[in-house]
Amino acid sequence: MKKLQILGPGCPKCTELAKRTEAAAKAAGGDFEVEKVSDLSKIMAFGVMMTPALVVDGEVKVVGQVPSVEEIKKMIA
């Protein structure tokens, strides 16, 4: 099972990234656990200063941007 974490304190872009990640996970069809991380100390622990960010199995994949569902699908594959 892959763990997908969306880092963001709740800005509109973060919500959008969460939505697209869920859509991508559904489309990819694998076994995914999607978690939203809004606690700032946890966000900062990933070394991230721009939100939103997408983390796949502990590895930061995107920072400060909202990629398309297709792009996210590649990142979580």
Next chain:
Amino acid sequence: MDNQQGQDQAATLKAVAEGIKQPVSLVSKMKEAWADVPLGKLALLGLGLLLWWPMYSRLVPFSEWVTYNVFRIPPGTHLAEAVAFFFLDVPKVFMLLVLVVFGVGMLRSFFTPERTRGILAGKREILGDFMAAGLGVVTPFCSCSAVPLFIGFVEAGIPIGVTFAFLISAPMVNEIALVLLFGLFGWRIALIYLSMGLAIAILSGIVIGRLNMERQVEDWVYEIRMGPTPAHLQRLSFMERIDYGLNQVKEIVGKVWFYIILGIGAGAAIHGYVPEGFLAALMGRQAWWSVPAAVILGAPLYSNAAGIIPVVQALLGKGAALGTVLAFMMSIIGISFPEIVILRKVLKPKLIAVFVGVVTVGITIVGFIFNAIM
């Protein structure tokens, strides 16, 4: 013997075949490498860049054609003035915006906040204030990221004053505003705006640094430990930078187009219907109180640079003084209510008040100076 010959021949043939195969595989390797480069996209991009100037330089005749030939509005009327203004500025602003946001987007892909933080870490107050203000212009910044950015800076030991110099310069010296001012008014006003914004950020940084505000940051901020920056995010290929620029265009134009049309609409109405020199008494150089009034009026208003500049253009055309108008604009884009709400999470009310106060006073002073020297 025959058999031997046959084998030799076969070996030779095989060698020849391999010899032929060798260059083929090289070509196919090159093809593979090129397959990653989206040629269609690059060609389209190049075509767009080539066509940009011929189109841009013909916008005045275009706006006249729309006004007088398409809408058949008699020349010289208020309506004609307003409509021509609108159809000149809308395409002009959009063309400038797309080009600039793309260019700046590519530039910004080199200046991540992580890199900026690395540069500023360990710098002393005054030098740090100057550098932070400069880096604030080129580092990508969104007010929604202000809090993690603030924490990241504090955690790296960057002084509060230097952090604020960055936080003030980043939204206020806005590349969109800079280029729109350049396109609509020329390089002189663009340069004045740039230096004004930098001066306010640097001075505010110095003042806040002197006020010993460290204890006015919420205590939990100092307890946060930041993880190491993910290294692979720092390296981008050229194509990735192009994509970053294109994404920025999509995102920013998608976000601001409505404000721009609204702003240009308001500008067009002012341009067409407000008499020449009408604002001279109200916002002119003689009216000293107009600068603080403009700043106070602008502080609670919030718009992005793209929406406010067409209004600036119209105000200037009607006799408002440059310093007053720029102060109004900077107060609108530099002090934003949403950002203050976000920063309240990490700053105690006293520091919020100092931040707003110092920036307000800074904008007012610089507005006065420009009215005095221009």
